[in-house]
Amino acid sequence: MRLLFLFGVLLISNIGCTQNSATKTNQNNIHVGGSCEGCEAIHESPTPFDSLKNLCWLPDWNDKGRKLAINGVVYKSDGTPAPNVIIYVYHTDQTGIYPKKGDETGWGKRHGYIRGWMRTNEKGEYKFFTLRPAAYPGRQVPEHIHVTIKEPDKNEYWIDEYLFDDDPLLTDKERKNCQDRGGSGIIKVKDVGNMLKAERNIYLGKNIPDYPKK
Ligand SMILES: [Fe+2]
Structure with a gap:
């Protein structure tokens, strides 16, 4: 029963704005x-990372759905601005x-094929094009886009998911659960006619455990 409870806690903690488990160290062993x-x-x-652009079109771009472009700047x-930061996104x-x-x-096998990689340019800019994802069927989990980043001299780590400010599933409780890792992931989409546009800047180290202080 205790094991079952523990499993339940682990499962719940993996929903929403957080991800867990498995560690890996960087070159400096930090x-x-x-x-x-x-x-x-x-x-x-x-x-290869060195050949990635700061623009990325995810494989669903030409499918039927609401087109969405998200751009932003990654800051140290x-x-x-933080150049050469790798950004990996995937969604439903x-x-x-x-x-x-x-x-x-x-x-x-778990993330599916709607995923993409990009690398920030000299100005720290990134942008990706995709469709707005749907929420998990039959569940109360907000629409979200998972995102992992990797700075040149550090191991990869997760930051807050992209969430949609106008999503009815993004309740006050869900908002409070967010950890603001890398800054808020809650985006406000603007309908520009042929697509939705949104902006999210990413702040390296913000609310990231064990991040070296200057
Ligand atoms: Fe998810």
């Missing part, structure tokens, strides 16, 4: 960001599941 299940998926980029803890499809094609390997 692990930042705590544990994270699946963050290593960032290394499954089909394009000293307030200057229009039915709220992580769709698979059947040939996925690695974390693609």
Whole structure:
């Protein structure tokens, strides 16, 4: 029974704005960001990190659904733009599941094929194009886009998911559960006619456990 309870706690803690488990260290042997299940998926980029652009079109872009473009700037803890930060995002499809094609390997078996990688440019900018995801069917979990980042000299770690300010499932309770890792992930979408647009800046180190202080 205790084991069952523990399993339940672990399961619940994995929903919403948080992710858990599995650790990995960086070159300096200082692990930042705590544990994270699946963050290593960032290394499954089909394009080498050095060749990634700061723009990314996710595979669902041409499917039927509400087109969405999200852009922002990644800032270092000293307030200057952060170039060469790898950003990995993945999310559900229009039915709220992580769709698979059947040939996925690695974390693609869980994250599905709607995922993408990008690398911030010299100005710290990134932008990705996708469809607005649907919430999990039959559950009260808000629509979300998972995101993992990797700075050049650190291990990969998760930051707050992208959440939608106008999502009825994003209740006050859900908002309070957010940890503001990397800054708030709650985005306000603007309908520009042919697509939705939103902006989110990312602040490296903000509310990230064991992040080195200047
Ligand atoms: Fe999810």
